[in-house]
Amino acid sequence: MKINIVTTRNGVRETVAYDYRPRQEGERPMILDVLLQAQATTLPDLAFRYGCRARNCGVCTVDVNGRPRIACRARVREGDRVEPLATLPVLADLVVRRDGIARQLQGRLSADQRAPDLNEEAPETYHALTACIECYACLDGCPMHARNFADGADDAAAPDAATGYRWGNPFSLLKLQLLRLDPCVTEDGRRAALDAAVDLGLDACVGCKGCKCGVGIDLKGGVVGELLAAAGDRLPASAEESGA
Amino acid sequence: MAIEIEWRDYDVIVVGSGGAGSAAADAAAAEGARVLVVSKDPIACSDTKISEGNATVRASVSDADTEQELSDNLRVSGADLPLPALTEAYAKDSRAGYDWYRAHGLRPKINQERQGPYARPLAKGGHTVARSVGHKNAGVAFSHAGWDAVIESTAIDYLEDAWFLDLAVEPAADGAPGRVVGGLVYHAAAGVLVAVRAPAVVMASGGLNTLYFPKTDTMRGNTGDGYAAAARAGADLVDMEQVQFLPFCLTAPASYEGLLVGEPSTASFLGVLRDRDGKVILDGVYLRTRAECSAAIMRAVADGRGTANGGAYLDLTANARLPRSGKGFMRYLETSMPSAYRTARQALAKDAVRCETAWEVRPAAHYTMGGIRVDATGASVGGPDDGTTAAGLSGLFAAGQAMGGVFGANRLGSTALTENVVFGLRAGRGAAHLARTRNAPPADDAFRPLIAAATAPFGRAGDQAPAHLKLELQQAAWDCIGPARTAASLDRMDGVIDDLAQRAAAVSIPEYTLWNQAFIEWVELRSLLDVARAVTAAARERTASVGGHVRLDRPAVSILAQPYSTVVRGRPGPGGVLNFVAERARRPRTPTARLAAMRLKDAWRKAQAKALGLLPPRLLDPILDRRYQAILGPQDAAPPVTPGSPAAAVADAAE
Numbered sequence: 001m002k003i004n005i006v007t008t009r010n011g012v013r014e015t016v017a018y019d020y021r022p023r024q025e026g027e028r029p030m031i032l033d034v035l036l037q038a039q040a041t042t043l044p045d046l047a048f049r050y051g052c053r054a055r056n057c058g059v060c061t062v063d064v065n066g067r068p069r070i071a072c073r074a075r076v077r078e079g080d081r082v083e084p085l086a087t088l089p090v091l092a093d094l095v096v097r098r099d100g101i102a103r104q105l106q107g108r109l110s111a112d113q114r115a116p117d118l119n120e121e122a123p124e125t126y127h128a129l130t131a132c133i134e135c136y137a138c139l140d141g142c143p144m145h146a147r148n149f150a151d152g153a154d155d156a157a158a159p160d161a162a163t164g165y166r167w168g169n170p171f172s173l174l175k176l177q178l179l180r181l182d183p184c185v186t187e188d189g190r191r192a193a194l195d196a197a198v199d200l201g202l203d204a205c206v207g208c209k210g211c212k213c214g215v216g217i218d219l220k221g222g223v224v225g226e227l228l229a230a231a232g233d234r235l236p237a238s239a240e241e242s243g244a
Numbered sequence: 245m246a247i248e249i250e251w252r253d254y255d256v257i258v259v260g261s262g263g264a265g266s267a268a269a270d271a272a273a274a275e276g277a278r279v280l281v282v283s284k285d286p287i288a289c290s291d292t293k294i295s296e297g298n299a300t301v302r303a304s305v306s307d308a309d310t311e312q313e314l315s316d317n318l319r320v321s322g323a324d325l326p327l328p329a330l331t332e333a334y335a336k337d338s339r340a341g342y343d344w345y346r347a348h349g350l351r352p353k354i355n356q357e358r359q360g361p362y363a364r365p366l367a368k369g370g371h372t373v374a375r376s377v378g379h380k381n382a383g384v385a386f387s388h389a390g391w392d393a394v395i396e397s398t399a400i401d402y403l404e405d406a407w408f409l410d411l412a413v414e415p416a417a418d419g420a421p422g423r424v425v426g427g428l429v430y431h432a433a434a435g436v437l438v439a440v441r442a443p444a445v446v447m448a449s450g451g452l453n454t455l456y457f458p459k460t461d462t463m464r465g466n467t468g469d470g471y472a473a474a475a476r477a478g479a480d481l482v483d484m485e486q487v488q489f490l491p492f493c494l495t496a497p498a499s500y501e502g503l504l505v506g507e508p509s510t511a512s513f514l515g516v517l518r519d520r521d522g523k524v525i526l527d528g529v530y531l532r533t534r535a536e537c538s539a540a541i542m543r544a545v546a547d548g549r550g551t552a553n554g555g556a557y558l559d560l561t562a563n564a565r566l567p568r569s570g571k572g573f574m575r576y577l578e579t580s581m582p583s584a585y586r587t588a589r590q591a592l593a594k595d596a597v598r599c600e601t602a603w604e605v606r607p608a609a610h611y612t613m614g615g616i617r618v619d620a621t622g623a624s625v626g627g628p629d630d631g632t633t634a635a636g637l638s639g640l641f642a643a644g645q646a647m648g649g650v651f652g653a654n655r656l657g658s659t660a661l662t663e664n665v666v667f668g669l670r671a672g673r674g675a676a677h678l679a680r681t682r683n684a685p686p687a688d689d690a691f692r693p694l695i696a697a698a699t700a701p702f703g704r705a706g707d708q709a710p711a712h713l714k715l716e717l718q719q720a721a722w723d724c725i726g727p728a729r730t731a732a733s734l735d736r737m738d739g740v741i742d743d744l745a746q747r748a749a750a751v752s753i754p755e756y757t758l759w760n761q762a763f764i765e766w767v768e769l770r771s772l773l774d775v776a777r778a779v780t781a782a783a784r785e786r787t788a789s790v791g792g793h794v795r796l797d798r799p800a801v802s803i804l805a806q807p808y809s810t811v812v813r814g815r816p817g818p819g820g821v822l823n824f825v826a827e828r829a830r831r832p833r834t835p836t837a838r839l840a841a842m843r844l845k846d847a848w849r850k851a852q853a854k855a856l857g858l859l860p861p862r863l864l865d866p867i868l869d870r871r872y873q874a875i876l877g878p879q880d881a882a883p884p885v886t887p888g889s890p891a892a893a894v895a896d897a898a899e
């Protein structure tokens with residue numbers, strides 16, 4: 001089975017055709033199996049992220065034929081093209097720089113705003129969101145995240161090393177919405193979470209066709225819809241992306 | 245193009261961002277320390293994240309669950325290898341440790357009557373009392389809490405994609421291990437070496453289970469870097485032969501090899517283990533420890549009665565076959581270990597998923613009970629028996645899987661997530677205190693040899709690929725120091741290590757410094773070689789079978805024997821790989837009366853289980869049905885999407 005793997009070393013991009021040899025009769029390998037075999041044979045220096053091999057850790061996401069896929073649990077087909085995520089800057093081969101996302105939330109999830117009585121149950125809507133494995137598949141096609149690269153750079157630009165990306169994304173909104181749903185967070189904490197969402201560019205969501213989660217969480221209803229409703233008329237009236 | 249060196253100053257370095265690392269960082273920052281978290285995986289990406297999310301919370305079900313009871317459970321199931329000071333600390337802090345996760349957003353179901361987290365009223369194997377609290381979205385929910393703890397604090401700096409390489413140590417005058425003055429880090433995302441000056445380092449870097457890849461269910465990052473760095477710096481390691489092989493992991497299909505599908509408790513009331521020919525090799529499986537089940541499988545394999553892929557059959561069919569309680573069993577199976585069952589559902593044939601046929605299983609490396617030798621504050625210790633900090637490596641702390649001594653020969657299910665935080669908080673506090681009181685001049689000279697060693701491989705033009713040497717080592721480790729060992733296999737392992745160390749001198753590593761995968765593989769290979777040597781040395785010192793250490797050529801340890809832990813200390817050896825000298829540290833036996841009481845309880849439960857199995861189905865079915873109703877408790881909805889579910893795999897779902 002021939003698979004095309006896009007590698008990047010020292011800034012040079014190349015497409016390498018790798019011939020996967022099935023390990024068992026009728027094997028239907030995952031993308032990760034191909035990468036592991038390539039590393040074990042002809043591409044020993046191949047760089048890619050993985051951790052659990054079980055769709056739990058969220059680090060193995062790559063683009064396959066232009067769409068984000070969780071490599072350890074996405075079957076590969078003859079002729080597939082495997083590339084690094086297009087939405088983040090490439091470090092080497094299939095490895096992208098991830099830390100600009102988390103850093104934008106530093107100092108925005110204050111623990112002081114969690115109330116002391118821990119014996120409160122969270123609503124189902126809360127648990128629906130803690131299913132997020134931080135795979136970053138949802139950055140694909142997000143106009144808010146795209147604002148970070150608005151200066152015309154083809155490739156994703158590097159985030160500010162200290163503060164992360166200026167503009168948000170579905171994952172960051174999900175983390176903020178979790179605070180708003182947590183029964184142990186104070187009113188102040190909830191307000192601060194909404195403020196942060198607005199500051200990260202929530203206005204981009206007005207009229208956006210909505211985001212897709214790589215593991216199937218209802219981001220449109222459970223996160224974006226809720227935040228938009230709560231923000232109401234606090235959003236700038238003429239959001240540029242609206243209706244786009 | 246030489247790699248750049250960036251210097252930084254902190255009070256405390258925390259290596260790792262799983263449960264132990266995030267708790268340690270939080271505690272140290274709360275004490276006013278300037279903290280740097282260094283994590284090779286993205287923040288919170290760890291075994292903690294991929295775990296089943298069952299946590300031990302003492303007294304969550306009954307007041308009879310005293311500190312003594314919990315501490316004794318750990319000691320007895322750990323074959324009296326655990327250090328009592330550590331098991332007592334664990335028992336004392338278990339509730340507070342768990343509540344740390346809650347303070348950062350973990351939300352369990354609440355038992356209104358007891359005003360605390362709800363635990364199912366079923367004791368897991370080796371626990372004499374029910375006390376395991378399950379969580380929606382399993383470990384992922386825990387990792388959200390740990391992530392928040394690191395990200396929400398402005399007093400914590402962090403580097404991800406950053407491999408901690410070595411401890412910088414200023415040697416002591418008297419030949420003792422000396423004191424920590426910082427550490428060297430490869431920050432792959434920036435392509436630089438970061439030399440961090442700091443008087444205290446907390447190792448929370450997880451285990452060494454990747455030594456057995458692909459026969460492991462843990463994260464790829466478990467390459468024993470923390471143990472190796474500690475040993476290279478002169479610190480003692482304890483119980484290194486004690487690797488826990490979880491009995492029920494998959495053998496096939498290849499993409500799923502090594503992944504967890506069940507615990508002893510999964511076998512429920514009627515599950516048994518069978519050999520290739522269908523003969524029962526272990527009954528009462530749900531009341532056994534992980535070590536007992538793994539040993540039974542490996543002994544059958546060694547006798548030539550193993551399955552095609554070198555395992556055994558976990559036969560759950562008797563549970564599922566009963567008309568009424570069978571339904572309860574299936575619901576129990578789906579809900580008690582949701583991600584394990586999901587793995588089974590995706591990997592196994594349909595009839596196996598419905599438990600109409602047995603599952604082929606084989607042990608896989610899951611947890612390293614051994615680790616950095618510490619006291620109850622998480623500080624490195626050395627010297628005879630319990631050890632003292634005076635004889636330890638001053639400034640080194642450890643927590644979570646990186647530390648050794650609390651679980652001894654066997655770790656009970658659901659105990660690790662709590663342990664992470666109990667000792668993470670202790671180590672973080674201890675490190676902050678030490679940093680505050682230490683007023684020593686900088687010792688940059690200690691960094692020079694480390695920098696030289698880390699700079700040299702870039703651009704080396706040899707003919708060996710580090711990634712390939714790693715795979716050779718992993719195969720040999722499974723065969724020689726895996727779940728079944730002999731005197732000859734230990735000798736063979738040393739030979740393999742010598743050979744690989746020699747070939748590792750001729751590796752090929754490109755010159756570029758930004759995320760250089762070959763360099764990363766080399767770093768991890770170096771760690772794995774050192775820890776393979778440590779496991780081998782400890783395994784030789786442990787002359788009988790006990791817990792995770794199964795010697796096919798030796799009998800099980802006598803219950804009358806004086807319990808001891810193995811302690812190994814590294815010395816520079818040929819090819820740059822450490823050699824280890826091994827010693828024994830005496831451990832007290834659980835007082836006979838308490839031991840007898842626990843054994844009696846255990847024997848009674850096993851006898852009951854046996855009697856149950858003899859009942860005709862007509863009588864058995866309603867009894868089990870009632871039991872499942874009690875265990876399962878009130879029904880509640882699963883979240884619409886859960887990590888690892890088939891719906892979550894875009895490509896899979898289409899099929």
Ligand SMILES: Cc1cc2nc3c(=O)[nH]c(=O)nc-3n(C[C@H](O)[C@H](O)[C@H](O)COP(=O)(O)OP(=O)(O)OC[C@H]3O[C@@H](n4cnc5c(N)ncnc54)[C@H](O)[C@@H]3O)c2cc1C
Pocket residue numbers: 259260261262263264265282283284285286288289290291292293294295296297298299300406407408409448449450451461462463465466467469470504610611643644645646657658659660661662664
């Ligand atoms: C499938 C599975 C299910 C489990 N289920 C349960 C359960 O239900 N209940 C329970 O109690 N336990 C369970 N466990 C065990 C438990 O999850 C782990 O033992 C525990 O979470 C370990 O926590 P830790 O913080 O010590 O290490 P980890 O969570 O593994 O974190 C280690 C960290 O160290 C980092 N690191 C490693 N080396 C370096 C280096 N050189 N430089 C920088 N960073 C480094 C890693 O990136 C990671 O961030 C399970 C484990 C597995 C694999």
Ligand code: SF4
Pocket residue numbers: 131132133134135136137138139170171174212213214215216217219
């Ligand atoms: S919201 Fe979904 S797609 Fe986005 S990071 Fe979380 S799991 Fe991945």
Ligand code: SF4
Pocket residue numbers: 141142143144145169170173204205206208209210211212224
């Ligand atoms: S709805 Fe908002 S977060 Fe989602 S893709 Fe659109 S802009 Fe991005």
Ligand code: FES
Pocket residue numbers: 049050051052053054055056057058059060061070071072073
């Ligand atoms: S390797 Fe963990 S999600 Fe794919």
